Amino acid sequence: IQLTQSPSSLSASVGDRVTITCRASQGISGYLAWYQQKPGKAPDLLIYAASTLQSGVPSRFSGSGSGTDFTLTISGLQPEDFATYYCQHLDSMPITFGQGTRLEIK
């Protein structure tokens, strides 16, 4: 199963609302996670099961979608949110990640 994220990069300002899309090559039954990765650091789990917020993650992050189309939304960007975001499916083997979306400060 291939995951395609769009856009590959985007520029936004503090306070903006941004949406990242992840499209699967076939249905993945909602077995989707979103990660945030900052330079030199390991990924952090933000969202799992497509829409469940991981403990400790700010509520400005939200996930939605089903079947093949999923979105990660950040409402009210904060300076610490500028990072790279990845989607990942766990529907079947092999597990795969999207290619990543780099979120930069405008």
Add this chain to the structure above:
Amino acid sequence: EVQLVESGGGLVQPGGSLRLSCAASGFTFSTYWMHWVRQPPGKGLVWVSRMNTDGHTTDYVDSVKGRFTISRDNAKNSLYLQMNSLRVEDTAIYYCSAAITYTGGRYYLDSWGQGILVTVSS
């Protein structure tokens, strides 16, 4: 607090071998699936392998099948990745990850080590 600490990385020549270790603490290691994920320099995340709780079930990405072997020692709270016949394209940061968060039939990778660099070069 969950802690995962990788070790064993370094520089190796093409065709060589390396064994990565991941020391786990802060959770009941023996009850969770464990994974290896890698990230080539400047590139995205690539899932590599996983092992179930008792070590009897393993999965690998096609590019490492027959060359890499995942294993675990629950008595030592440790995960391993034996990497043989290494190629230049195996150069990456390797992360150990614990799949602890469970819902709807799937365990999600919610805890990660800091990563260890493996460089394959002559």
